[in-house]
Amino acid sequence: MGLTSQSTGLNTLKESFKVKLDSSDDIVIALAGNPNTGKSTVFNTLTGLKQHTGNWPGKTVTNAQGKYIHNNKNHVIVDLPGTYSLLANSVEEEIARDFICFGNPHATVVVTDATCLERNLNLVLQILEITDKVVVCVNLMDEATRKRIHLDLDKLSELLGVPVVGTIARKGKGLEELKDTVEKVANGDIKTNPKTIIYNDTIEKSVALIEEHVNNLVDNKINSKWASLRLIDRNDSILASMNKYLNFDLSKNKLLEQNLQTINTELQEKNISKDNLRDYIVSSIVKTAENISNEVVHFNNKSYNQLDRKIDNILTSRFLGIPIMIALLGIVFWITIKGANVPSAMLANGLFWVESKLSILLNNMGTPIWIHDILVLGCYRTLAWVISVMLPPMAIFFPLFTLLEDLGYLPRVAFNLDNFFKKACAHGKQALTMCMGFGCNAAGIISCRIIDSPRERLIAIITNNFVPCNGRFPTLIALATIFIAGTSGTFSSVKATLAVLATIILGVLITLFISKILSKTILKGLPSSFTLELPPYRKPQIGRIIVHSIFDRTLFVLGRAIIIAAPAGLVIWIMANISINNISLLTHCAEFLDPFGRLIGMDGYIIMAFILGLPANEIVIPILIMSYMSKGAMLELESLNEMKQLFIDNGWTWLTAVCVMLFSLNHWPCGTTLWTIHKETQSWKWTGLSLIIPTITGIVLCFIVAQGVKVLGLI
Incomplete structure (x- = not known):
């Protein structure tokens, strides 16, 4: 099946996310990633001055969109807010999650940092649960080389089941290969087989109880296992977005409601609360990311970030x-x-x-x-x-x-x-x-x-x-x-x-x-908790x-x-x-x-x-x-x-x-x-x-x- 307005959900993109398309033939790309991975540099280098900014509808979070032409085709790239996870409820996380889940982009590029790949893989694995149209961009390869970190990108691609491209975005290296790969994934020329996260037996049995029924209800509009997990862990924010996209409330289905009650009873008998369930889900993702990282990341110098730490000991010291x-x-x-x-x-x-x-x-x-x-x-x-x-x-x-x-x-x-x-x-x-x-x-x-x-x-x-x-x-x-x-x-x-x-x-x-x-x-x-990442010190890009x-x-x-x-x-x-x-x-x-x-x-x-x-x-x-x-x-x-x-x-x-x-x-x-x-x-x-x-x-x-x-x- 070709790329049509109906099959790719371009109407959803236009109306709900205000993505500006010149024609129905445009290829829409979601650009996701953790903060401080160089995602904005990838976006700016790909699009140049052919970009515009605004706000997401009803939000104060910046909406950046740009265009580039590759192989005579127009590509519209949407720079999603930087986020560490799709499971929490900040505005940025909701926007990134909803666009990937319900905006139906032709492909999603996940930008990662080559110097801290393990942490970035947590987001990659969450996105792979939602869509199989994914390209992983491992950016800052020069920083990894400088710190004597070796990454086996072929092995990483094999383990994740999706294409992986190494880039140095600030120098434009690897971006042509990235464009080629994105277009092939969007057109279906590259068949992907995303890594499946295996949760503990209790969660897997719970998912198996409702997944087939959920799949019949959602009619392949969204990943049935991912939707089943969200129903089980009762994430109200995700469920609200899901129901809005489907135009009906999944949890109101009588058979599904009965199965969910059965699952909740079994979880309670095993002393698994809503918070504990979320912890089990997250720990499985983190453990999977750790295992993958151990196979593809090799440190030739165990003190690779000692200089950054020494500088931080001064700049963030209690007295200085x-x-x-x-x-x-x-x-x-x-x-x-x-x-x-x-x-x-x-x-x-x-x-x-x-x-x-x-x-x-x-x-x-x-x-x-x-x-x-x-x-x-x-x-x-x-x-x-x-x-x-x-x-x-x-x-x-x-x-x-x-x-x-x-x-x-x-x-x-x-x-x-x-x-x-x-x-x-x-x-x-x-x-x-x-x-x-x-x-x-x-x-x-x-x-x-x-x-x-x-x-x-x-x-x-x-x-x-x-x-x-x-x-x-x-x-x-x-x-x-x-x-x-x-x-x-x-x-x-x-x-x-x-x-x-x-x-x-x-x-x-x-x-x-x-x-x-x-x-x-x-x-x-009370003050909310937040993740404060101290990124590595980098050479500034004066022109940008x-x-x-x-x-x-x-x-x-x-x-x-x-x-x-x-x-x-x-x-x-x-x-x-x-x-x-x-x-x-x-x-x-x-x-x-x-x-x-x-x-x-x-x-x-x-x-x-x-x-x-x-x-x-x-x-x-x-x-x-x-x-x-x-x-x-x-x-x-x-x-x-x-x-x-x-x-x-x-x-x-x-x-x-x-x-x-x-x-x-x-x-x-x-x-x-x-x-x-x-x-x-x-x-x-x-x-x-x-x-x-x-x-x-x-x-x-x-x-x-x-x-x-x-x-x-x-x-």
């Missing part, structure tokens, strides 16, 4: 792990801040040159002055400011961050901080989302997808804003330099750096504190890092910021230029907010600058300067000394600067982040709480500091 982590992040921040100065200035000069030409064009067209000012001094200038200030730091930070990720260091960060987050009843992976938030809180929110638990994911989303993004660093650095360190002196830069570092550490402590409160109140629960960082992170976040910045520029111009009784709306609002601002150590203009700076934190200081100088458009001063004098003339003291720094750290997220929060949570409730919680925290903190300093007579 966190100081090294802080130092590395400090270096990343320093490179980002220093490196962004020149390109930011060049970009600003270019964009403001365009502004002057745009003004000339509109004036030559006879455009009314108020329309010119709204479009140029309002919308365009705000847009130009956001782009020139946001783009360079993100273009530097995200590649550096991805470099640490590619080296294999970021899982060590999560390892170092896991204990702290556990005490806060939060998830250890939240440390990684915080690190991403240093570059951009919107990107940090998106990275919260790596947290499986919905409760812990919400905690990470709500608290991500407590770590300062690159948009807040200019404010923090400027105020620390001119009010805390002084603008001159040998140790001024050291003092400013320490002040900013103290602010960052405070942000981390507040994150842990608020996470603890949330987990004890509106998001009650740059492309991935720029296109998937920097431009994605910048695009959202631009959409918000333009209309916000209109609001800023209106507030600064529309007057009532010869007083601008901005001044009216500032005067109204001034008593409240004084109470928390600031003034009304500062509060208004934060409010109008909603599109991007980068424009808070320019708005404040515009307000103090009673100008109609945003501007910046030539030096920090001029800024300091302007602020002092408007009543600033060191206490004002400290309160502004604290409020910059703790206030509502920027517009781009709020939009991203709503996109990720699909809830105005959680978006609102993400706005309210940091704002209340900032107000309380500033009030305590301002009033405490005044009571103690320190100012």
